[in-house]
Structure formats: structure tokens, C-alpha cells
Amino acid sequence: MSDPTPAPSSGAPEKLVIRNIGLLLSGRIEQPILDADCIIAVGGKISEIGRFADMDCAGADTTVDANGITLAPGLIDSHVHPVIGDYTSRQQQLNWIDSTLHGGVTTMISAGEVHVPGRPKDIVGLKAMAIAYQRFYDNFRPSGVKVHAGAPVIEHGMEEHDFKELADAGVRLLGEIGLGSVKDGKTAAQMTGWARKYGIQSTIHTGGPSIPGSGLIDADMVLETGTDVVGHINGGHSALPDDQIRCLCETCKQALEIVHNGNERAALLTLNTARELGKLDQLILGTDGPAGSGVQPLGILRMIAMLSALGNVPAEVAFCFATGNTGRRRKLDTGLIEVGRCADFVLMDQAQHSGGKTLLESVQLGNLPGVAMTIIDGRVTSGRSRNTPPAGKIASVV
Ligand SMILES: [Zn+2]
16 A cells, blocks of 8 residues: 655656557557557656557666556546545445555546545535545545545535635536435536536436435436436446436437446446447446445456456457546546556456456456556556456566
């Protein structure tokens, strides 16, 4: 649970070279595989992607030999509920974010800090808490993981100036609409509009109540509210009836978020409907952890394998749901292997003794890959995962 080592104080931006990449997954659903074997990052940003033989790899501060394995953008969990640092009171769990880094996740997005004991519901209190949470995780990255937090849950009585004040103070997210007192579409739509006007992204709790105290949000309310993300369209855990899920897929232009803590059959219905409609670019993945179902360090990898295997999606496309799709929909500077994006990576290999001839075949057969290394902002943050099945081959710093 340590932060990555600080940059050397030479003044020059750090240079990272990753060579000998066997398979490069881009995160871009239009072209999920890139024809390249080497990436250079300078100052934590990708500066060059290509063939090692043609690139200037001299003067690197760090060189990683990928040993022929697969590199993908670091995975993004679009839906988490952090409490404080790397502790959650929800399941009395320490170091759940570090464990999730070992599942290949380098970025997390809060859908509301709703498990905090004594969470304030008065307006001045919820605004103060949102600002404090944005600062907590901006100032402290557990094990290097980027946690976007400070996601207030809207309550009746909020006015336009409250959203402006939140935005001016650096708040960029709303927590799941429906977890507070606002449970009608009209009020929710008005507040979502104010949030959007000041650059704050919104999401909504879709489906039945998750725990005592939360409520039902049906398709009509989701449509009327018009949040940027249809949060856990497959329920968290109770999903809406199939016709309502189909209606949301047909009508919505926003992100359609599938979560691990949801209904797996509804997840597959969403995937199949989105595919029929040519909307796979709208699918994003989250865990919704920690929650009643627990903490899922491998939740995003499990979703990728499940959707690929049971939904018959090429594994390289399923990886895009958890990387580039989320990065784009959430307006992040990560999730894609492109020049200028953050050098956030996960290196993986086919798990030992799993079926299939390649990592992609193995995942499409429903197996998890073995995580061999993670890198955040151009720095190595973990080595061989302590949580995934062991990777056949691992990368090493040379
Ligand atoms: Zn929810």
C-alpha cells in the first residue's frame, strides 16, 4: 500500500520504454489491436507507439521487457463506492484498492461515497463532503491508483448555485441519483441539467433497491433524468424487466454501464441488445464495489471474460468496454493507447494451464488472464499479481 517512488530530481521528464510487446490492445473499439511492439512514454504520457527497431529507445530511465506478452490500457472501474483512503467500512475491508490494482485496474470512478458512516444529507454538509472527497483522493492515490471521487448524492432543496459552487471547487461528478431523497424525474432532470451546465458528470441508480434505504429507479425515470451514464443498467443487484432494459438500450445515447454486482443475465441482454443496435461503443464496465456483494479485486477482468465468453464477443473488443469506451465516455485522459494519453498500462499473459492457444482465446473461453505488471503515469506500480491466476510469462524491468 505504498505510493510509487517519486520522480528523480534531475529535472528532465522521466522516459519509459516498454519493448518486446507480443500483442498490443488499443482500447479503441474501431481498431482494438495495434500493429506495434514498443511504447515510449515521457513524463507519464505516451509519446510514441511503433516498432522497436525504428524507435529511439536510448536514455530511458526505465525499460520494461514485456517478454512477448500482452499490453492493454490500464482497466477503468466506472462504478465504485470508496469510503476513506484504502479502507471501506462496507465490508470492513482494508487495502481493497491495492487488491484491485492487482486485478489490472488503474483508474476508478466514484458513484458516490455513500457508505461513509454518518454521511451528511443537508445541503451544506453534502457539498462540504463532496469537496473534501475530491481533495482526499486527488491528494492520495492508494498504491498509485487514480480514484476520481467527490461525487455528491443530490437531495431535495439543492439550487443551481449549489452546483456552480461545487464545480468551482473542483467537483466533477455526481453520485448515483436515486440514493438520496430525489426520486422523481422532474427534479432529477433539473438538477442533472444544472450539473451538466457547470461541467459535472451525472449517473443514476438503475433498477431495484440495492440495500434497505435505496429505492426503485425505472426506465421512465432514467429517460426523464437524462444522466450522462445509465448507471448499472443490469441492476445493482435487482435488474429492471427485460422490456425496460431493451427500451433504455434503444433510446439512450449515453453510456450504458454494466456492473459486476448486477444481474449477469441482464448484463448479457444489454450486450446482445447493444450489439443488435450497433451501440457497442456505449458499453462501459464497473464493479459497484464495495457493496453488499463484497469487494471484487478481479471484478473488471471477470466481467470482460464473462461478456466475451457468454456474450460471444471477441476478447479484444471486451477489453475496450473497460478501457477506451470508459475513457471516452467519462472524458478521461486514459484508457487508450494513443500519443498524449496517460501511460497507464496493464501487462497480462494467458493464465497458466488455461484453455486456448493465446490470451485472447483463453479469455473468450471464460478464463481470466494473469496480470504480470501494472504501470501508472509511466511508473511501475505492481509486478506479478497476487490475485489473478499466474500469468504464463511475466514482464520485467531491465
Ligand atoms: Zn446503485
